[in-house]
Amino acid sequence: MSGLKLFHTTMSGATEVAPRLAETEADVQGLVETHMETLLGVQFLASEYSTGPVHGGRIDSLGLDENGSPVVVEYKRGLDAGVINQGLFYLSWLVDHRAEFEHLIRDRLGATAAAQVLWSSPRLICIAGDFTRYDVHALREHRRSIDLVRYRFFGRDLLGLETMASVSGRAPAVRRVRRRSTVLAVKGGQSTALDELAQALDETLLGLGDGVNCVQRKTYRAYQRLRNFACACPPQKTKLLVYLKVDPKEVDLVPGFTRDVTGLGHHGTGDLEVQLRTLQDLDRAQDLFRASYAAA
Template sequence: MTLYQINKNNLEPIRKINFKYEKDLQKLTEKNLDELFNLEFVETEFTVDNLRIDTLCFNKESNSFVIIEYKKGKNYSVIDQGYSYLSILLNNKAEFVLKYNENLDANLKKSDVDWSQSIVIFIAPEFTPYQLKSIEFNDLAFELWEVSKFSNDTILFDKVNVSEDKESINTVTSKNTKVNKEIKKYKESTHLRKKSKKVKEIYSTLKEKILEYNDIEIVPLKHYIAFKLNKKNVCEITLQKNYLNIWIDLDYENINDSLNRVKNVSDIGHWGTGNSYIQINEIEDISYFMELFKQSYEDKL
């Protein structure tokens, strides 16, 4: 497929161009971490145990560290490098927390960090078929992002997705057991496990309705499943025995709630990032919830 730019009714091809230096990609990413990944920047070129981390970040939603590695070459193993970074992280927790506190003038404690949700992000202009194949496991705490730069000063960050139907890495290897035991990749199936048929049906129907909206991203985390648009949470869902808890990321005062079912939980502890709460007990409740979802969705456009 060829992309064109319209210039006075003439079509001019938009060509893919290369980054001259890997550092250019790194600087661009670090300057736009919040926009790209909703992450806090902590440190560039952070060295621990003689291993250099290109970019160290922190995910405030999951309270976990994120390591970013940039690549132009193709002769490297994503699996080996990813496990090396996670091993360094888990074996040097105090150093990572200290660096966060120094650079962000914070008072983070090791116990505040959810180390199980740590991830490594690899960013490159392209990955080889071998590298893409190597991450086809449903529980690897690695993400691959292909970045394309174009001649009209536009850029595309495209995440390589892995299906939940793939095998676990533990079925094919027994190495890196410390990382495999402590790091956990949360999936939708994690939240659906041992739930009733009724709740699974409600969630499935609701999810189908939500995905009718464009560009929705489903991000399962430890305590909930987040539905995002443009990296911003639209709502978060937890599955209970007989119902769904849903937090909507729209201020309570701004919600048009004709049935008066939404509760303001801004002063109450809760898992989701949204402060407007609603409980869904039956499939018949979904149509009303979608009126609320639409409001939060349009707010994130």
């Protein structure tokens, strides 16, 4: 995987653990579906979902991500040039059959979850043994949120996932949201400094790497790679709250700047709360932002 080598080390030496593909596509699919929330940040809903006799297909996996966006997951054992087009074919079907999908969610997760589906940003995740440069280029030609994820098995019980490329189908919406947030801050009596801080935070999180997708919900804005890595809440009177996917136990918590919110109710996802009051706070949080991004 991009030249990455894995070694098993002992006192007597080191032995390379050779990467391998799955024996069958079903081996990859079964493992990911069993641990989908941990691996992808997606709640598993259905496997081999039939699109009906007219459409004549089966969606490998259906899920709902942590922001409420519908997710289609397609798998290929090795390299397959048709995986993106096949996935987009199923994603288009899903968007055209919203009521059916919401009925599925109502059965699995309840009426509240079904009423909060975010149809503005449906996602396609393709998991395969490899992708070509043509696959990566093709992503830029689509107006959907797509993630290309390469897998490898190592030994008997290790799985590696590498995000090869990601594109957001909502880039224009991100720019509109940024301007709207400025207006809301001014109307709400927020200071110019806090408004500038919110814009600087937005630019910082979007600039951490390629393929960052910004998803706007009513109570927070999620910054997403394969999974959410940051959730920013609307400005409060004197500060901004950002929640990160960083283990608070691995951070030297600073009162008034970082807080462990594990088990505490809050908007967005993540157990580490970062409180930003000034641009200096934003600079102090850079390493935390990068750590959360790298883990997504």
